[in-house]
Amino acid sequence: MFEQIRRASEIVFYIMGCSFFLLYMMYHNGIGAEWARWLMELFDQSFILVALLYGGTSFLRTLTDLKDPNMKIVLAVAIPLGLLYILLLAFNYWNALGFS
16 A cells, blocks of 8 residues: 555655646746735645655665555654645644744
């Protein structure tokens, strides 16, 4: 199961990463700047999630066999990544949460 998650997140990660690069270049050069900015704001959370999934499963792959993973190692990788995702979401919504 982890190998399929890693492969799917790898494909989505590379597609989204290339898209973010192109959208940033469009925004920076003023080509459809509002549209590019809107798309970057729309997809930032999903890109963070896919990046953490891909990075976490790739790191897990180096630590254990993905066909028969040790659950202690899986939890040791998943819990910090989950906390990092929550922290990045909090930074993303920092102003909406009432912090300045």
